[in-house]
Amino acid sequence: MKYPLLGRPLKLTENQIFQAIKLKHRQSSKQVANKFGVARSTLLRHIAKQKRAS
Secondary structure, three states, X not given: OOXXXXXXXOOOOHHHHHHHHHHHOOOXXXXXXXXXXXXXXXXXXXXXXXXXXX
């Protein structure tokens, strides 16, 4: 996933998204989101975009 050319920067970097996907297998979405300091919906949105791009 690339950074957008226009608009706001992403809350999570690509490396953070991959790390979150790994953590999500063992922890709840809420726990993973708290570790990265984002809302659960933001975390899930980033993960969904990453999976669509793959």
